[in-house]
Amino acid sequence: xxxxxxxxxxxxxxxxxxxxxxxxxxxxxxxxxxxxxxxxxxxxxxxxxxxxxxxxxxxxxxxxxxxxxxxxxxxxxxxxxxxxxxxxxxxxxxxxxxxxxxxxxxxxxxxxxxxxxxxxxxxxxxxxxxxxxxxxxxxxxxxxxxxxxxxxxxxxxxxxxxxxxxxxxxxxxxxxxxxxxxxxxxxxxxxxxxxxxxxxxxxxxxxxxxxxxxxxxxxxxxxxxxxxxxxxxxxxxxxxxxxxxxxxxxxxxxxxxxxxxxxxxxxxxxxxxxxxxxxxxxxxxxxxxxxxxxxxxxxxxxxxxxxxxxxxxxxxxxxxxxxxxxxxxx
Amino acid sequence: xxxxxxxxxxxxxxxxxxxxxxxxxxxxxxxxxxxxxxxxxxxxxxxxxxxxxxxxxxxxxxxxxxxxxxxxxxxxxxxxxxxxxxxxxxxxxxxxxxxxxxxxxxxxxxxxxxxxxxxxxxxxxxxxxxxxxxxxxxxxxxxxxxxxxxxxxxxxxxxxxxxxxxxxxxxxxxxxxxxxxxxxxxxxxxxxxxxxxxxxxxxxxxxxxxxxxxxxxxxxxxxxxxxxxxxxxxxxxxxxxxxxxxxxxxxxxxxxxxxxxxxxxxxxxxxxxxxxxxxxxxxxxxxxxxxxxxxxxxxxxxxxxxxxxxxxxxxx
Ligand SMILES: Nc1ncnc2c1ncn2[C@@H]1O[C@H](COP(=O)(O)OP(=O)(O)OP(=O)(O)O)[C@@H](O)[C@H]1O
Ligand SMILES: [Mg+2]
Numbered sequence: 001x002x003x004x005x006x007x008x009x010x011x012x013x014x015x016x017x018x019x020x021x022x023x024x025x026x027x028x029x030x031x032x033x034x035x036x037x038x039x040x041x042x043x044x045x046x047x048x049x050x051x052x053x054x055x056x057x058x059x060x061x062x063x064x065x066x067x068x069x070x071x072x073x074x075x076x077x078x079x080x081x082x083x084x085x086x087x088x089x090x091x092x093x094x095x096x097x098x099x100x101x102x103x104x105x106x107x108x109x110x111x112x113x114x115x116x117x118x119x120x121x122x123x124x125x126x127x128x129x130x131x132x133x134x135x136x137x138x139x140x141x142x143x144x145x146x147x148x149x150x151x152x153x154x155x156x157x158x159x160x161x162x163x164x165x166x167x168x169x170x171x172x173x174x175x176x177x178x179x180x181x182x183x184x185x186x187x188x189x190x191x192x193x194x195x196x197x198x199x200x201x202x203x204x205x206x207x208x209x210x211x212x213x214x215x216x217x218x219x220x221x222x223x224x225x226x227x228x229x230x231x232x233x234x235x236x237x238x239x240x241x242x243x244x245x246x247x248x249x250x251x252x253x254x255x256x257x258x259x260x261x262x263x264x265x266x267x268x269x270x271x272x273x274x275x276x277x278x279x280x281x282x283x284x285x286x287x288x289x290x291x292x293x294x295x296x297x298x299x300x301x302x303x304x305x306x307x308x309x310x311x312x313x314x315x316x317x318x319x320x321x322x323x324x325x326x327x328x329x330x
Numbered sequence: 331x332x333x334x335x336x337x338x339x340x341x342x343x344x345x346x347x348x349x350x351x352x353x354x355x356x357x358x359x360x361x362x363x364x365x366x367x368x369x370x371x372x373x374x375x376x377x378x379x380x381x382x383x384x385x386x387x388x389x390x391x392x393x394x395x396x397x398x399x400x401x402x403x404x405x406x407x408x409x410x411x412x413x414x415x416x417x418x419x420x421x422x423x424x425x426x427x428x429x430x431x432x433x434x435x436x437x438x439x440x441x442x443x444x445x446x447x448x449x450x451x452x453x454x455x456x457x458x459x460x461x462x463x464x465x466x467x468x469x470x471x472x473x474x475x476x477x478x479x480x481x482x483x484x485x486x487x488x489x490x491x492x493x494x495x496x497x498x499x500x501x502x503x504x505x506x507x508x509x510x511x512x513x514x515x516x517x518x519x520x521x522x523x524x525x526x527x528x529x530x531x532x533x534x535x536x537x538x539x540x541x542x543x544x545x546x547x548x549x550x551x552x553x554x555x556x557x558x559x560x561x562x563x564x565x566x567x568x569x570x571x572x573x574x575x576x577x578x579x580x581x582x583x584x585x586x587x588x589x590x591x592x593x594x595x596x597x598x599x600x601x602x603x604x605x606x607x608x609x610x611x612x613x614x615x616x617x618x619x620x621x622x623x624x625x626x627x628x629x630x631x632x633x634x635x636x637x638x639x640x641x642x643x644x645x646x
Contacts, residue, residue: 049483053645070645074485083476089358101350102484104342146480 001027001154001186002048006057009043017043019210020057025154025188025203030180032201033190034295040210041190042082045158048188049079061154075103078152082159082190084139086131092118092142093127096149103150110149117145120175137168144175155179157189161196169196176200194295204295206302213302221298227251228267232260233287234278243281247274259287267292347486351494352501355465359502369460369502370509373453377446377514380579386445390432397421439581442520447610450514452578454533454605455598457510458503458540459572463565465499466548470558482644492640495549496633500541504534511609522612529608532618536604539625540597546629546636553643577602600624 002025009018018040025031033041046052048059050070058065064072086095093114100110118124121141131139140160147155160176161169173196179185191197197204198218205215214221227249234240244253244262249270252263264270267290275285359366388394401419408414433443440448472478481491511533515521551561573579575589576598582590593599604621607613 046479050645051479051482071485074483077483079480079483081476081480085476085480087354087358087477089361090354094357098350098354099484101346102342102481102486104346104485 001025002031002059002061002188004044004048004057004059007044007047007054007059008056009040009047009052010055016210018047021205021207021210021212023205023212023215025186027186028180028184029202030176030187030189030200032197032204033188033207034192034194034197034204034299035190035207036192039192039207041192041207042158043210044207045079045156045188045190049077049156050074075150076153078147078150078155080140080143080147080155080157080160082162084136084143086139086142086146088132089130091128091130092123092134092138092145095131095142096146099146099149105150113149113151114145117148120148121145122171137164140164140168140172144172148179151183152185154186154188157187159190159192161191161193173200194299198295206299208302214298218295221295222293223265225263225293225297227263227265227293228270229291229293230262230264230267230271230274231287231289231291232262232274232278232285233258234260235284235286236282238283240278240281240283243277243283244274247277250274342484342486344487344490347490348493348497351481351486351490352497355468355494355498356501359498369457369464370506370513372460373456373506373510374513376456377450377453377510378517381446381449382517384445384449386440387432387436387443390429390435392425392429395425395428397425439584441581441606441611442522444518444520446517447514447519448606449579450517450519451511451605451609452573452602453510453514454507454537455540455573455576455578455602456569457506458537458544458601459569459598461502461506462499462541462545463548463569465495465502466545467552467558467561467565469495469549470552470555470561473556478644488641488644489637491644492546492549492637496542496545496636499545500538503537503541507533507537520610522610524613525609529613532608533605536601536608536622536625539622539629540601542629543597543625543632546632550636550639553640554646572596572598597625597628600628 002023004024005022006020007018007022008016008020010016021040021044023031033044035041043052047054048061048066050066050073053067058067060066061073062076064076066073086092087098090098096114096117097110100107100114105113115124115127118127121144123138123141123145126134126138131142134142140163144157144160147157157176161172164172176187176189177200180187189200201218203215203217204221205212206221207213214224216224232244239255241253241255241260244250244260247264247270249266250262250264254261262274264274271288271290275288278285399421401421401424403417403419405414405416408417436443436445442448469478472481478491508530511519548561548565551564552558555561575592576582576596577593578598582593582599585593600621604618604625607618607621
């Protein structure tokens with residue numbers, strides 16, 4: 001559905017925002033771009049949706065080249081941008097109809113779809129109110145409705161839940177799942193929320209400093225870390241590292257604060273075997289816990305940095321919004 | 331909903347996209363009546379204060395020239411017939427002669443008897459400059475707010491994006507020109523005897539042509555920019571000189587040669603002349619033809635250049 005090869009964007013001749021990235025998105029999957037602020041997510045989307053011209057490399061959507069066949073691409077995609085782009089002076093309904101006009105959807109079809117979509121995003125009651133009076137969450141839902149008006153085959157979502165509260169975020173996830181399951185749509189989304197990528201995406205590419213560091217399904221990525229983490233405490237004082245190490249599937253054993261931190265594939269199966277091996281040597285296990293690695297650990301592993309605090313980015317986002325808002329009001 | 335229904339092969343038409351985008355602009359504009367008044371206020375103030383205060387016709391009026399009842403002229407001042415001891419003139423008659431000379435000067439310089447009519451009509455140029463500037467540059471706002479990017483990502487014709495801005499500018503200019511001309515009429519604008527309401531169509535056509543040309547320039551200026559300040563400064567820098575180096579405030583024939591040269595290529599000169607010909611002057615159709623030809627060429631050349639640039643630079 002989407003293919004990118006050595007896609008590159010250089011701003012002002014020296015800022016490499018996207019650096020030779022190559023990836024492909026399969027039909028019907030939710031593909032996530034995960035990365036911190038400034039990683040190049042929006043820039044990548046903008047090249048795919050024909051808003052920016054790639055400096056180098058090529059990309060195609062449904063086989064249409066994003067530069068040479070830009071207009072064909074535009075017909076089959078839907079876009080939910082990171083920013084609120086709806087016109088504040090128009091009502092929600094007028095905004096959706098404007099989008100419909102831009103896609104050239106026949107008026108009667110458009111009217112019906114607009115009402116359906118407003119129902120879907122639960123804005124029916126507000127459809128004749130000016131967008132100026134909408135809350136952030138309502139605006140984002142309106143953007144979603146606009147992006148769906150042409151029944152796109154591929155939907156691009158740029159940080160669809162940025163700045164939303166927990167409930168609205170969960171509801172948005174629900175919409176996204178429905179789009180995928182009921183409409184069989186292919187989704188390309190960006191996010192910097194790890195949980196979001198984890199629960200929604202079939203495959204993820206982690207992008208940092210304009211480069212893709214790793215691609216795979218969430219579970220593949222987690223597995224690539226060497227599986228689960230088993231923490232074991234034994235009653236005896238002896239060093240049992242070598243005993244644990246000898247068990248099949250154990251990849252790494254480290255002693256931390258008197259406990260053993262074991263990385264092992266298939267933790268549920270491996271843990272009892274470790275207990276058994278220790279018991280045979282005469283050691284008693286007093287505590288054992290099993291944790292699956294989160295994307296956080298994946299992220300840490302591949303970028304060498306902890307993921308940025310999401311709360312912090314949210315504040316940043318709000319500050320940005322406020323500035324824009326002030327700018328408008330002049 | 332089945333998967334087959336998702337297939338979407340709608341072909342957006344140019345006209346529909348153009349109308350949708352233009353309607354958006356017009357709605358925004360009607361939603362903001364304060365701005366509507368503000369834009370009319372500026373030319374109104376100029377017209378009311380400058381047009382009324384620069385009472386050039388009044389220079390020659392009977393009340394401005396103080397003459398005694400009797401004007402004695404000594405014999406030494408009389409060259410022919412010689413030998414007269416002197417004469418005494420009737421002040422009232424001489425005053426009348428001055429006044430007649432004055433109105434003939436006014437007529438020759440401005441084409442009309444009062445300066446107010448002359449300059450009030452020139453305000454149409456000011457309106458076209460400011461409205462085209464603002465609407466041309468609103469593309470920067472659309473860019474900043476992400477609206478433009480969203481529009482670019484839809485299959486709507488690129489030309490419709492540009493033309494919606496142009497149309498919006500010219501509609502606004504026409505509306506404001508109507509308001510200003512109506513106000514001018516109430517304030518004492520004197521229409522010529524050849525004026526008919528149909529002439530207003532000609533006025534609109536002239537405004538349309540200049541509007542298309544100028545807004546293309548402003549759009550080309552701001553198409554790549556994400557900042558408003560620089561183009562704004564540039565425009566406010568050139569607005570006044572452009573107006574003064576045209577026939578907006580004063581006839582060009584009395585200007586120094588270099589200024590006349592500027593005025594001759596300045597499109598404002600042609601708009602103002604066309605509007606004058608159609609309203610306050612007895613219509614001279616050959617002059618009108620020249621005006622419209624120039625404005626038409628101006629619009630065609632710049633709109634083409636604007637569209638070409640826009641095509642190239644809308645997608646960065
Ligand atoms: N129009 C532009 N001109 C110059 N530099 C830009 C432009 N747009 C983006 N950049 C730069 O490119 C880099 C990548 O930006 P991008 O918006 O793609 O990041 P992102 O991953 O979407 O971040 P965020 O999570 O904050 O949305 C940043 O360093 C940014 O400053
Ligand atoms: Mg972004």
